Amino acid sequence: MQPVSKGPIGVFDSGYGGLSILRELRRVLPQYDYVFLGDNARAPYGSRSFDVVYQFTRQTVERLFGMGCPLVLLACNTASAKALRTIQQNDLPVWDASRRVLGIIRPTVERVGELTSTRHIGIFGTKGTISSGSYPIEIAKFFPDVVVTGHACPMWVPLVENGEYDSEGADYFVKKEIDALLSEDPLIDMVILGCTHYPLLEEKIRRFMPEHVRIVPQGGIVADSLADYLDRHADMRQRLTTGGSCRYLTTENPDMFRQAASAFLDEDIEARHTDL
Ligand code: DGL
Numbered sequence: 001m002q003p004v005s006k007g008p009i010g011v012f013d014s015g016y017g018g019l020s021i022l023r024e025l026r027r028v029l030p031q032y033d034y035v036f037l038g039d040n041a042r043a044p045y046g047s048r049s050f051d052v053v054y055q056f057t058r059q060t061v062e063r064l065f066g067m068g069c070p071l072v073l074l075a076c077n078t079a080s081a082k083a084l085r086t087i088q089q090n091d092l093p094v095w096d097a098s099r100r101v102l103g104i105i106r107p108t109v110e111r112v113g114e115l116t117s118t119r120h121i122g123i124f125g126t127k128g129t130i131s132s133g134s135y136p137i138e139i140a141k142f143f144p145d146v147v148v149t150g151h152a153c154p155m156w157v158p159l160v161e162n163g164e165y166d167s168e169g170a171d172y173f174v175k176k177e178i179d180a181l182l183s184e185d186p187l188i189d190m191v192i193l194g195c196t197h198y199p200l201l202e203e204k205i206r207r208f209m210p211e212h213v214r215i216v217p218q219g220g221i222v223a224d225s226l227a228d229y230l231d232r233h234a235d236m237r238q239r240l241t242t243g244g245s246c247r248y249l250t251t252e253n254p255d256m257f258r259q260a261a262s263a264f265l266d267e268d269i270e271a272r273h274t275d276l
Contacts, residue, residue: 001095008033010064010072014042017197018075019264024219029167033241040252044157046126057083059276064126068238071100077194081132107225109138120147120187125194127152151181160197177210189216249274
């Protein structure tokens with residue numbers, strides 16, 4: 001892989017969910033150029049094995065590097081949980097050690113301590129994220145006193161990917177998972193939406209969640225954390241181009257992507273198809 005001098009920030013998700021992160025990145029760091037890549041053709045990743053998530057994620061990162069991105073953000077908890085470490089440890093040194101791949105679990109976890117009073121928190125995520133144990137493991141490093149209950153919501157990503165997040169049918173699945181989590185630990189006073197698709201369900205989640213439970217989406221947290229990272233890493237900051245543009249790539253049909261993406265972004269966009 002050729003070393004790159006300057007390029008855009010690459011943002012990756014299995015599908016549309018990462019757009020909820022991208023939207024906040026562009027709000028907090030509007031000066032940079034971005035390339036978003038959604039692997040919609042192979043989404044969801046949530047129930048896939050470690051090896052498959054790793055192979056898929058590796059391919060997308062390689063593609064974004066091939067487009068000249070010095071920095072790639074995995075805007076996907078499942079990929080952050082199952083592929084990030086192997087890519088950082090095994091692939092980056094071989095590809096180009098000067099580039100960076102960052103995930104979104106660590107920055108989210110760092111904020112947990114200030115957001116709970118009872119010290120009992122819940123994590124909603126995909127099967128893959130929850131079964132990886134990544135959240136409890138990372139939280140224990142920063143806040144060993146916090147009791148973490150993870151709960152997988154296997155229907156939530158398909159509801160979002162299929163544009164059903166607003167439907168009455170979604171009510172059933174949202175309420176069901178909230179009730180299950182809170183019956184497991186009634187002391188929970190904060191829940192992390194540990195999947196980038198879930199912010200589209202946030203209104204419904206709010207409706208069925210007891211009022212005293214704080215709901216924490218990741219977008220703002222991740223954007224602030226990247227801003228902080230770039231403040232501390234002038235070498236990386238200087239390698240990012242600053243035209244304020246954003247390109248969208250999907251492994252699925254670009255018209256489908258364009259229509260669905262507009263709901264996440266509140267704006268019309270153009271998308272291109274890419275094979276991996
Ligand atoms: N949006 C991804 C996440 O944050 C997962 C969606 C999927 O299952 O592909 O975990």
